[in-house]
Amino acid sequence: MKSGQRWLLLGCAAPAAAFFLMFWLLPVLRLLALPADKGWATYFAVLTDSRYLQSMLNTVLLSLGVTLATLVLGGAVGVYLARRDFVGKRVLLSLLTLPLSFPGVIIGFFVILLGGRQGLVADLSDALVGERITFAYGLLGLFLAYLYFSLPRAIATYAAAAESMNLQLEEAARSLGASRLRVVRDVWLPELAPTTLACGAILFATSMGAFGTAFTLASKFEVIPITIYNEFTNYANFALAASLSIALGVVTWLVLFLARHFGGSPAVR
16 A cells, blocks of 8 residues: 555544544543442442342333333234235335334323323323323333334334245245244244344343433333433432443343344354
8 A cells, every 4th residue: 555545544534533532432431430439339339239220120121021022013013014015005114113203202202192190091081980090100101102112113124124035935834734823933933033133132222221211201110221310410420320321331232242143144153
């Protein structure tokens, strides 16, 4: 490589390197160092303090539940849309993926309009039984909001994967007398397994770090993003907020790493 080309390449790479250093590497290093200001035990606060441990467990279990429900529903809808042609299919797919354009706060607002204190369910229950029933501000409200937020991603992902499936394998299985259930078990599930792993990992990571929806709804069910927000904003406890952020990042990274490891092709591994 000529000297002029080398300097041109360095000149093009310099802005990207400066951006990476200033807006990723330095903040991450500062985040990792912050808990040490209050002692090394701060790094393990999520394990030693029951409140923070409960918040983390709430977040993990909620994210797992949302991920599993989204994969089942999104997979069924996505595969159906990919394998069927009917009038209005494109319009239906557009409507199903419309929530992708909504921020989490808006989705939380939708759930409040349905199950909040002034929501539709509360009005109907008041008229029918004389009691205002609400569910928006606890586990059920968060679950429905996360599910609503995650389903469009799963539907779009499974629809694209199902369209690229090898139809010859299915035709061969049917020609050998395989039932529909056997085809699903022996053909569809193995073909869609990498998509399921990758999509599940992304859905789990998104649910773990979701803040806007949780900020709107999590008044009776605390999750770790809200705990971090409270420590950082309300109590100015930067070291503890950094520790909880590291714990959240480690759990999410571990899931993504395992999905990448088990979802990759044998040749890559």
